[in-house]
Amino acid sequence: MKIIPGAEFKLEREVEVGTPAHQEAVQRIIETVRKDGDEALRRYALEFDKVKVGELRVSAEELEAAYAQVDDAFLSALRGAAANIRAFHEKQKRTSWFDLQPSGTMLGQVVRPLRRVGLYVPGGKAAYPSSVLMNAIPAMVAGVPEVVMVTPPATAGAGASGGGIDPHILVAAAEAGVKEIYRVGGAQAVAALAYGTESIRPVDKIVGPGNIYVALAKRAVYGVVDIDSIAGPSEIVVLADETANPVYAAADLLSQAEHDELASAMLVTASRTLAERVQAEVQRQLETLPRKGIAAKSVADYGAILLVDSLDEAVALVNRLAPEHLELLVAEPHALLGRIENAGAIFLGTYSSEPVGDYFAGPNHVLPTNGTARFSSPLNVDDFVKKSSVISYSKQDLLANGEAIMTLARHEGLEAHARAIQVRLEQEGGDRDNG
Amino acid sequence: MKIIPGAEFKLEREVEVGTPAHQEAVQRIIETVRKDGDEALRRYALEFDKVKVGELRVSAEELEAAYAQVDDAFLSALRGAAANIRAFHEKQKRTSWFDLQPSGTMLGQVVRPLRRVGLYVPGGKAAYPSSVLMNAIPAMVAGVPEVVMVTPPATAGAGASGGGIDPHILVAAAEAGVKEIYRVGGAQAVAALAYGTESIRPVDKIVGPGNIYVALAKRAVYGVVDIDSIAGPSEIVVLADETANPVYAAADLLSQAEHDELASAMLVTASRTLAERVQAEVQRQLETLPRKGIAAKSVADYGAILLVDSLDEAVALVNRLAPEHLELLVAEPHALLGRIENAGAIFLGTYSSEPVGDYFAGPNHVLPTNGTARFSSPLNVDDFVKKSSVISYSKQDLLANGEAIMTLARHEGLEAHARAIQVRLEQEGGDRDNG
Structure with missing residues (x-):
């Protein structure tokens, strides 16, 4: 040093943006998954993971059985970590609020969890149980009702038939509260989460780390779904x-x-x-x-x-x-x-x-890299909610402020905006419609 | 209907992603601005806006003079709107928090405003004073110390020498508290904000609407700076x-x-x-x-x-x-x-x-479009802050939880992570270093 x-x-x-060859490969995979659905996922598993996948979804029995394959020290440490992560992220939760004004107007902000979130978990040596906790728990704390995990099936070899998933990953998912898990990885998993297949319903947001193909696929589907920042x-x-x-x-x-x-x-x-x-x-x-x-x-x-x-x-x-x-x-x-x-x-x-x-x-380990801490934040509960503004305007306020609103609309050349106010002032305004 | x-x-x-021709044009503009700085901005103003630009920055006198060119009804309506927008966004502000635990551990989340934000304002007929307020005020309320505006200079013609900026836009900026304004538009303005030139220091985030060139330029510089969603x-x-x-x-x-x-x-x-x-x-x-x-x-x-x-x-x-x-x-x-x-x-x-x-x-009019309300939110004060996690771990907690941390690290094959804990347990642990 x-x-x-x-x-x-x-x-x-x-x-890191990948080569054009990477980008073309990812585009092709996404299009194929959109066209062929589950069949494409099985074909890619055979091609990339060298595994013949039967059921894409991990069964409740498989999840249960995973617990027998992890040792007590691991499970105990994992549970301690999960409890701390949950406690810290609980403090990030925010409630909807309303501002009730004497005029009768009510303005507010509704905070709601996303409906369905997909978590990508890499396979092989990069399969980190800690990362499962750090990505899944904030979504759970936010109140997301459906958190789905995708992870590549293990390659066959050395006496194993392949298709399994590291039991430590399954246990981490279960401890975080994730019950819906699919054995699919790579860009094809991202495509499945974004557009849906026969077995996998589409999500609203995709989070979690992955290789260059996964990162490029996330970038490509951004807009159709939300994504986390690419680390x-x-x-x-x-x-x-x-x-x-x-x-x-x-x-x-x-x-x-x-x-x-x-x-x-x-x-x-x-x-x-x-x-x-x-x-x-x-x-x-x-x-x-x-x-x-x-x-x-x-x-x-x-x-x-x-x-x-x-x-x-x-x-x-x-x-x-x-x-x-x-x-x-x-x-x-x-x-x-x-x-x-x-x-x-x-x-x-x-x-x-x-x-x-x-x-x-307890704080999240998914953090802004490459200088982006200037404008980005650790993964947190806010990343799994959306806000809506609420405007309940009173008659009194509309009559009082209608002219000002029309002035601004007309200045911007948007007459139909002004008329939406004007028709109301004319019908509701009493004296004012002569003003 | x-x-x-x-x-x-x-x-x-x-x-909307634009044609490859759009994308190439935008890439070329960005590279030219990075290479030639202010000179490139002036060249593009001549080429695209048909204006010979002298000083890029709008002077305090010019800003002051704009007030004489807008009528009272407009100014009064604008001020009413600004006050309401400010009041609503004030309610979105969040404070840093700390969780002090009996063990002596302190965990927290620091919330800080971004340091410098750039606001793009389109020129011509799409120059909306309301949009200036909606983009600038949340940044101001968040506490961003430097909010910069860029907007294309008016094209010369019909007796005017060009290079000016709509006084309504200048007044809206001044009412929102924006003092640093540059007459530059298009992809070149976005490039200047992202990478800086002799006259314009780089920002941490770029917000505001624009045409396809502006949108593509924002997408291209994302990662170097943050951007808002593309409407x-x-x-x-x-x-x-x-x-x-x-x-x-x-x-x-x-x-x-x-x-x-x-x-x-x-x-x-x-x-x-x-x-x-x-x-x-x-x-x-x-x-x-x-x-x-x-x-x-x-x-x-x-x-x-x-x-x-x-x-x-x-x-x-x-x-x-x-x-x-x-x-x-x-x-x-x-x-x-x-x-x-x-x-x-x-x-x-x-x-x-x-x-x-x-x-x-009062609520923001910059809103998620095209179905993205499933996962996105109105522009708000959170868009102009960043969070940092804070971990102040106590000796007591390190001794109590060190083994669990090492178990998780070693399971993931990250021995150096485990050793960072181990060296401390060995030196600080008393009895425990034999455990």
């Missing part, structure tokens, strides 16, 4: 002062770096001593990591120790970086909080190691 | 029973139809008598409308009177349509509100004519 002056750091952001590689910035424990700082940096060769882990500090210690610690801890290859490449390509002159400079740099995860390993982390403008999740102090948030504390 | 059975109505939705043609559904006044219903339908030949106005009713009366009224009122050509084409192509068998069927149909605007012209509109799942804005009863909401009552 190189130590470089913060002032020399150049911020470069790119957005880039994971990032952490650790802002630390001389009081920080270099062993902890290094371990936290590496916990991001192991995700992905494109992941970015950066230390920002005004302490050269700390910088050098963390640099040495990263090297030392790297050696024994099972995912050493990935983490080392991430650290080499996207990692950095940014040495700054002051805490002020550090804060300004962090706000420019707008990191997905930000740890404040400083003497008084809470005092700094007010100065952090841009970050997905902020971890305060020695005991708030980033994995605490990834897995357990 | 044809009367057709509701059951036979087939819902078709398409999303389709305007729509209204009037759900009416036999108590409705057919003159009002027809006038309200026409107020949508006059917007655009692609606009859609539909009546849903179980009363054949009302259906026939509204049909006749639409025809009668159409005759004297200045925008008769547009409204007549909209009514012919996208208008319909949908005759249903019952109020239940009407409600189900409305929820399927998910209209941008919904009027409930029924005996007991408030009693129906709870059954309306999907609609951008809901207008209750005789006096809540849609233009009341377009101009004056």
Whole structure:
């Protein structure tokens, strides 16, 4: 991990959009699913997942049986996490409100859950139970009556017939309250959720991570359904002062770096001593990591120790970086909080190691990446509701304000707008229709 | 306006994406602005707007002078509208919150305004002061410190030298509190807002309506900055029973139809008598409308009177349509509100004519179109804030839950995540590091 002056750091952001070949493949898959429905899903399972799929929907028995295949420590930890995630997201809920005015006018905002949401869960090694909880629970807390999960069936091989789904994923879904699960993955799963097939009714929104095909398919169906933001590689910035424990700082940096060769882990500090210690610690801890290859490449390509002159400079740099995860390993982390403008999740102090948030504390781990914390938020209950404005205007207010409304409409050349008011003033206005 | 059975109505939705030629033109403009900055903006003003632009920024004097060019009735109506819009949106504001737990852990959500927002305002006949208020005021109420407006300079001709901006637009901006205004329009304005030029610093989000070039440019820069949803043609559904006044219903339908030949106005009713009366009224009122050509084409192509068998069927149909605007012209509109799942804005009863909401009552007139009310909301204060999660975990909680966190991390094959916890348990845990 190189130590470089913060002032020399150049911020470069790119957005992954896939090649034209990717895009064409995804378009073709979407069109085929729209045309051929379930049959297309089965054909693609055979082609991509090497699995002959019978029933697309996972049965209640299969879901029940999954519990026998996970160990107690896992189940207990998962339940603890689920309870915390539920408790945190409950606090995000909002109610409809109405403003009742003395004139009789009532203005309001109705907040309602979406009706049906689809959750994409990757298969294979990227099948993360924690991610199932983080995506499904906010939808459940929002009150979405139908949360549907799709996930690719396991490839056949090594004595297994294939078509199954990781029992840990099934248990996480069940713990989150998801009962409707289909064994279908890739762009074809996204197409099925957006347009529906014989077996899968269409949804209003699709969330959850996926590979480039899944991401491009989500982008393509956006507008027909809503989608969550498309996540880039994971990032952490650790802002630390001389009081920080270099062993902890290094371990936290590496916990991001192991995700992905494109992941970015950066230390920002005004302490050269700390910088050098963390640099040495990263090297030392790297050696024994099972995912050493990935983490080392991430650290080499996207990692950095940014040495700054002051805490002020550090804060300004962090706000420019707008990191997905930000740890404040400083003497008084809470005092700094007010100065952090841009970050997905902020971890305060020695005991708030980033994995605490990834897995357990309660706030969501689906966070804005690639600098989008400047304008985006962690996945939350608001992402699973929609609002409607309500206008119940009184006769008194219409008579009082009708002329003003007509003035504005006529200025904009929209005479029919003005007349919708005028016909009412004429019939309801008494004296006023002569005014 | 044809009367057709509701059951036979087939819902078709398409999303406007422009031709490849549009997309290439927009890409070229964006790249040119990134490369040539202000000079590109001036070149495009000459090419597209036929105007030689000097200072890009509108001066304080020009803004001040605009007030002398608008009449008192307009200014007074505009101020009334602005006050109502501000009052309604103030009620949408949310505060940061923290949950302080007995263990010492503190979890929270920080809500902050975006730093800098760009508002696109179309030029010419589509320059609507009401739209300036509806887009700028929620950003102001959210606390965005820098709200910037861009709008194309007027084309030279008929004795005018060009380059000016409609004084009504300038006054609306000033009343909303916008002080930073640039005379630049089209895809080039969107590019300038997203990437910045010598004169225009980049923003975090771009909102506001525009033509196909503006819409495509917004789509292209999404990810670099946030954008609002891209609006389709305007729509209204009037759900009416036999108590409705057919003159009002027809006038309200026409107020949508006059917007655009692609606009859609539909009546849903179980009363054949009302259906026939509204049909006749639409025809009668159409005759004297200045925008008769547009409204007549909209009514012919996208208008319909949908005759249903019952109020239940009407409600189900409305929820399927998910209209941008919904009027409930029924005996007991408030009693129906709870059954309306999907609609951008809901207008209750005789006096809540849609233009009341377009101009004056307070709720936003930027609403989800094309069925997206199933998952989208009116423009609101939430669109101009971002949230960050805050995790301040206590030593007590880390010691109590560290094992569970490591279990979940190791199950997912993320050993470095587990070690970030483990190093802390080892150093801080006392007895526990032997556990």
